[in-house]
Amino acid sequence: AQTVTQSQPEMSVQEAETVTLSCTYDTSESDYYLFWYKQPPSRQMILVIRQEAYKQQNATENRFSVNFQKAAKSFSLKISDSQLGDAAMYFCAYRSRRNTGKLIFGQGTTLQVKP
Amino acid sequence: EAGVAQSPRYKIIEKRQSVAFWCNPISGHATLYWYQQILGQGPKLLIQFQNNGVVDDSQLPKDRFSAERLKGVDSTLKIQPAKLEDSAVYLCASSVRGMAYEQYFGPGTRLTVT
Numbered sequence: 001a002q003t004v005t006q007s008q009p010e011m012s013v014q015e016a017e018t019v020t021l022s023c024t025y026d027t028s029e030s031d032y033y034l035f036w037y038k039q040p041p042s043r044q045m046i047l048v049i050r051q052e053a054y055k056q057q058n059a060t061e062n063r064f065s066v067n068f069q070k071a072a073k074s075f076s077l078k079i080s081d082s083q084l085g086d087a088a089m090y091f092c093a094y095r096s097r098r099n100t101g102k103l104i105f106g107q108g109t110t111l112q113v114k115p
Numbered sequence: 116e117a118g119v120a121q122s123p124r125y126k127i128i129e130k131r132q133s134v135a136f137w138c139n140p141i142s143g144h145a146t147l148y149w150y151q152q153i154l155g156q157g158p159k160l161l162i163q164f165q166n167n168g169v170v171d172d173s174q175l176p177k178d179r180f181s182a183e184r185l186k187g188v189d190s191t192l193k194i195q196p197a198k199l200e201d202s203a204v205y206l207c208a209s210s211v212r213g214m215a216y217e218q219y220f221g222p223g224t225r226l227t228v229t
Binding site: 106 | 223
């Protein structure tokens with residue numbers, strides 16, 4: 001069975017600085033998707049960035065980028081130029097290309113942004 | 116485009132009572148998911164529908180939880196009887212048919228069982 005681990009329960013960053021959130025996963029599959037989701041307090045979860053395992057190039061979405069290390073089964077999220085609105089819980093998630101589409105989530109990392 | 120709607124947003128019940136949650140997915144989304152998110156944990160899939168058929172309910176506690184998606188549109192998740200450990204946020208998500216498509220989440224229903 002696949003598992004996702006986020007070892008940083010809480011992180012903090014100064015506004016305008018850069019922060020990296022860590023995620024590792026375990027799978028025996030070679031083809032899958034990885035995601036980072038953002039869940040602001042009392043608001044709904046939204047997709048931040050997606051990575052397809054067969055693509056070697058790291059995904060980038062504006063200030064958000066990932067470092068995907070397939071052999072190490074590592075998938076970290078880098079947030080550049082942090083903004084107050086980035087404060088939220090961030091979840092790393094895995095989806096097999098073979099299963100029904102369910103997401104397997106990590107435990108989450110709470111990001112605090114200090115002005 | 117309207118997002119995924121859920122109601123109620125909050126619910127407090129006593130143990131052994133029953134409760135129902137409602138979800139209306141984004142129009143045209145064939146796939147609907149119910150997740151349970153216990154405080155301090157990531158969401159866990161309870162059940163997945165493709166149109167009005169169940170695709171995956173392997174982690175649904177079937178002795179107390181039930182769900183239906185009549186007519187392949189909105190869905191109801193029921194707990195009867197509730198236990199203290201059912202206190203959680205229940206998230207509904209939907210996606211266009213196919214695994215490659217993004218799941219859109221609703222705001223969730225926060226259930227407290229006392």
